[in-house]
Amino acid sequence: VNATLYRGADGASWATGAARLLVEIDVGDQTLPLAIRCRIGDVGPVHIALLDTAASWSVLPRELAQAVSAEDVGAPPLVIRSRFGRHTGSIARFPLAFVAEEGWGSDVALDARALVLDEWPGPVVLGLHGVLEVVRLALDPGAGPHDACVYFGPV
Amino acid sequence: LSELVGRLEGAEIDGVVATLGDFGIPFADEDAVWLVVAAYVGSLASTGRVYEARRLISELDALGELPPPLLAWSDALRPPRAVVASPGRAGDPGRIADWLRRNAAAHAGLWIALADGALLESDPSYAALTERLAARGLLQTASVFRVPG
Numbered sequence: 001v002n003a004t005l006y007r008g009a010d011g012a013s014w015a016t017g018a019a020r021l022l023v024e025i026d027v028g029d030q031t032l033p034l035a036i037r038c039r040i041g042d043v044g045p046v047h048i049a050l051l052d053t054a055a056s057w058s059v060l061p062r063e064l065a066q067a068v069s070a071e072d073v074g075a076p077p078l079v080i081r082s083r084f085g086r087h088t089g090s091i092a093r094f095p096l097a098f099v100a101e102e103g104w105g106s107d108v109a110l111d112a113r114a115l116v117l118d119e120w121p122g123p124v125v126l127g128l129h130g131v132l133e134v135v136r137l138a139l140d141p142g143a144g145p146h147d148a149c150v151y152f153g154p155v
Numbered sequence: 156l157s158e159l160v161g162r163l164e165g166a167e168i169d170g171v172v173a174t175l176g177d178f179g180i181p182f183a184d185e186d187a188v189w190l191v192v193a194a195y196v197g198s199l200a201s202t203g204r205v206y207e208a209r210r211l212i213s214e215l216d217a218l219g220e221l222p223p224p225l226l227a228w229s230d231a232l233r234p235p236r237a238v239v240a241s242p243g244r245a246g247d248p249g250r251i252a253d254w255l256r257r258n259a260a261a262h263a264g265l266w267i268a269l270a271d272g273a274l275l276e277s278d279p280s281y282a283a284l285t286e287r288l289a290a291r292g293l294l295q296t297a298s299v300f301r302v303p304g
Binding site: 003016017018019020022023025026027028030037043044045046047048056057061063064067073074075076078079080091093097099100101102103104105106107108109110111112113121122123124128129130131133134135145146153154155 | 193197201202205227228230232234237242243247248249251252264268280282295296298299300301302303304
């Protein structure tokens with residue numbers, strides 16, 4: 001797969017990597033419409049995260065943030081409202097990478113920021129501020145759920 | 156304070172100063188003013204108006220050195236920098252998706268680790284899960300997910 005998308009008359013690269021998406025995954029009484037694989041922290045496993053372009057903030061559960069040594073930036077607590085109710089958390093920064101599939105270009109890495117929550121019953125969430133605002137994303141629904149993929153690149 | 160922050164929402168800097176005056180906070184009381192402005196920035200960040208918060212911080216920064224309450228917000232709200240990294244090595248996630256569709260509900264509230272469409276480990280604790288994966292030499296090959304619940 002040629003994962004590079006181009007833009008403009010000069011043919012500058014728009015996206016530099018790609019990966020298949022996980023689409024409409026039922027997990028108990030919830031459904032993840034779109035999930036994407038990413039690496040959180042410098043080392044460790046790949047995580048499956050909810051790709052939520054409608055979320056203002058990304059969310060990490062506290063124990064994951066501690067495990068990857070996410071650094072609290074020292075700002076006052078932030079209050080957000082989600083489908084799970086009202087939550088108070090702190091903003092932390094940590095390494096994050098969108099992982100490309102083998103032969104589908106390169107990963108995109110960033111010094112992400114997310115809200116770290118103590119009692120978060122949901123999955124890792126990748127939202128706008130601190131993550132998606134600096135990554136170009138192009139969604140390709142393909143021929144169906146097993147074929148959908150995402151192209152990504154740094155802004 | 157919440158009433159004041161409510162009044163400040165959407166106000167430009169001149170409006171902020173005027174509103175502070177309405178609440179009896181003289182603009183000369185610099186520490187009090189910065190605390191209120193920082194609270195306002197926090198309210199913007201909480202309600203998803205981060206670009207507006209950044210613009211306000213940038214305008215205040217242009218007026219002089221930011222005080223500590225706003226420096227913390229300036230750092231917290233700074234956009235990250237994304238770069239192209241190493242060539243991709245991930246495989247097709249199709250079997251992971253199939254496993255999740257069939258089995259995730261039975262693992263609500265647990266961290267699970269999958270590879271090649273099979274469950275490697277599960278645990279309520281992320282630290283315990285990754286410790287066992289590392290002991291088996293599977294930390295780099297597993298895909299991890301916290302099942303909601």
